[in-house]
Amino acid sequence: MRIHAVQTGQVAIKERQRQGVGRGIARQVNTLLDSRWTDFLPIYTWVIEHPEGLIVVDTGETARATQPDYFPWWNPYFRLGVREQVQPTDEIGPQLRARGLSPDDVRWVVLTHLHTDHAGGLAHFPHAEILVSRREYAAAAGVAGQFRGALPQHWPSWFAPRLVQFHAQPFGPFRQSYRLTNAGDVTLVPTPGHTGGHMSVCVQDGDVTIFFAGDTSYSEQLLLAGAVDGVSFDQAVAQQTLHNIQQLVRTTPTVYLPSHDPGSAARLAARQCVVGTAI
Numbered sequence: 012m013r014i015h016a017v018q019t020g021q022v023a024i025k026e027r028q029r030q031g032v033g034r035g036i037a038r039q040v041n042t043l044l045d046s047r048w049t050d051f052l053p054i055y056t057w058v059i060e061h062p063e064g065l066i067v068v069d070t071g072e073t074a075r076a077t078q079p080d081y082f083p084w085w086n087p088y089f090r091l092g093v094r095e096q097v098q099p100t101d102e103i104g105p106q107l108r109a110r111g112l113s114p115d116d117v118r119w120v121v122l123t124h125l126h127t128d129h130a131g132g133l134a135h136f137p138h139a140e141i142l143v144s145r146r147e148y149a150a151a152a153g154v155a156g157q158f159r160g161a162l163p164q165h166w167p168s169w170f171a172p173r174l175v176q177f178h179a180q181p182f183g184p185f186r187q188s189y190r191l192t193n194a195g196d197v198t199l200v201p202t203p204g205h206t207g208g209h210m211s212v213c214v215q216d217g218d219v220t221i222f223f224a225g226d227t228s229y230s231e232q233l234l235l236a237g238a239v240d241g242v243s244f245d246q247a248v249a250q251q252t253l254h255n256i257q258q259l260v261r262t263t264p265t266v267y268l269p270s271h272d273p274g275s276a277a278r279l280a281a282r283q284c285v286v287g288t289a290i
């Protein structure tokens with residue numbers, strides 16, 4: 012299966028967002044007040060040339076995000092916690108065309124979650140079927156959603172995603188899952204933590220499972236360390252998700268691809284499984 016890593020600009024966050032410090036609400040505060048920034052990290056999206064149609068995982072960020080007033084002024088996270096660099100040519104639409112693919116030919120867009128740097132490129136896909144977990148969609152609506160890092164006021168007016176309700180069909184260590192393709196080789200699994208309705212995408216490619224992780228962690232090392240990020244609201248839930256993924260990579264050859272891991276594209280190209288994976 013041909014799979015493309017498409018980088019839609021870059022983002023810098025606080026070190027303590029990558030790896031949280033403290034408990035409860037203090038974690039969020041510690042993250043915001045941290046004086047140390049990460050390097051600029053990629054904002055990856057993924058394009059899967061599947062026999063049943065083109066699948067895009069996350070839509071990345073829009074160049075509009077670099078304009079003043081794009082983010083709500085009253086949410087301190089957008090003022091204090093994040094810096095983004097996105098050119099118009101970085102957006103997912105132009106990048107698909109540059110690869111000889113058309114956004115209009117995309118069958119499914121799967122959003123791991125609705126944070127701005129994953130949903131910012133939605134406007135390029137008016138003809139695709141878009142999938143979001145039911146829980147994520149409910150939490151991202153309205154002013155409450157803007158508090159949580161979503162920007163529903165910028166969603167296209169036509170945005171009416173298929174709301175994914177997971178079934179009691181186990182997938183490896185995950186007790187629930189949602190089969191996307193008829194072939195059964197693309198499966199969505201709930202990975203709550205970073206957001207309450209976060210999900211990840213598992214693609215079976217020969218003997219290897221490619222795990223499009225969204226923001227379950229900011230790198231493969233942090234997954235293996237079981238390090239919960241500094242924005243997850245429920246640490247125990249996030250911990251359980253990391254545990255499930257660790258279990259998966261221990262029992263199945265898995266390429267683990269977080270959206271903001273600078274190593275993700277090279278690991279995808281080499282189909283490099285997580286070290287320690289049973290092969």
Ligand SMILES: [Zn+2]
Nearest residue numbers: 124126205226
């Ligand atoms: Zn996120």
